[in-house]
Amino acid sequence: QKEVEQDPGPLSVPEGAIVSLNCTYSNSAFQYFMWYRQYSRKGPELLMYTYSSGNKEDGRFTAQVDKSSKYISLFIRDSQPSDSATYLCAPGDGNQFYFGTGTSLTVIP
């Protein structure tokens, strides 16, 4: 069983839509949950992270963790063409992180 599973998409939405990106993970010891954004095979950049369960909001982005179901989500409100990228989730135990394969998102103007 893989440590983390992520739907690769691709996902295509119109500008202004709400986007939901999701991952599941298998290790109940994971306490850190990261989301990275990667443009055109450039280096991933940290978007946001949460510790343990709950929600965290940063502008148009909301990260959500449900440890009981081992499910993590990233919501993007009012999506913009500049949000077009690949989004990678990365849960971990604080020492090592396991990256999903990424979901490719295209926001159409």
Added chain:
Amino acid sequence: DSGVTQTPKHLITATGQRVTLRCSPRSGDLSVYWYQQSLDQGLQFLIQYYNGEERAKGNILERFSAQQFPDLHSELNLSSLELGDSALYFCASSVRSDTQYFGPGTRLTVL
């Protein structure tokens, strides 16, 4: 710009050869991580160094090795290269392991 630099940007070599990838972490970051990203495997953690010492090991092949030098830069050595080693290799650095900053990557093509 994350502050992490990697050289070279592109590398083309033949099977059986050996290459060295270089990474300079952000100023003040003691940890360096190496990742391999291929189209079908996603981002795979290879190895982590902290202040010159190996801290964690992931899916790193025996043909691959790494080290971190006293000035904190790191090198990833790949030997006996195979076609399947063609990938993007990323280095990341951090002060805390939960906030890693990635470099621009080295694209390796093995012919």
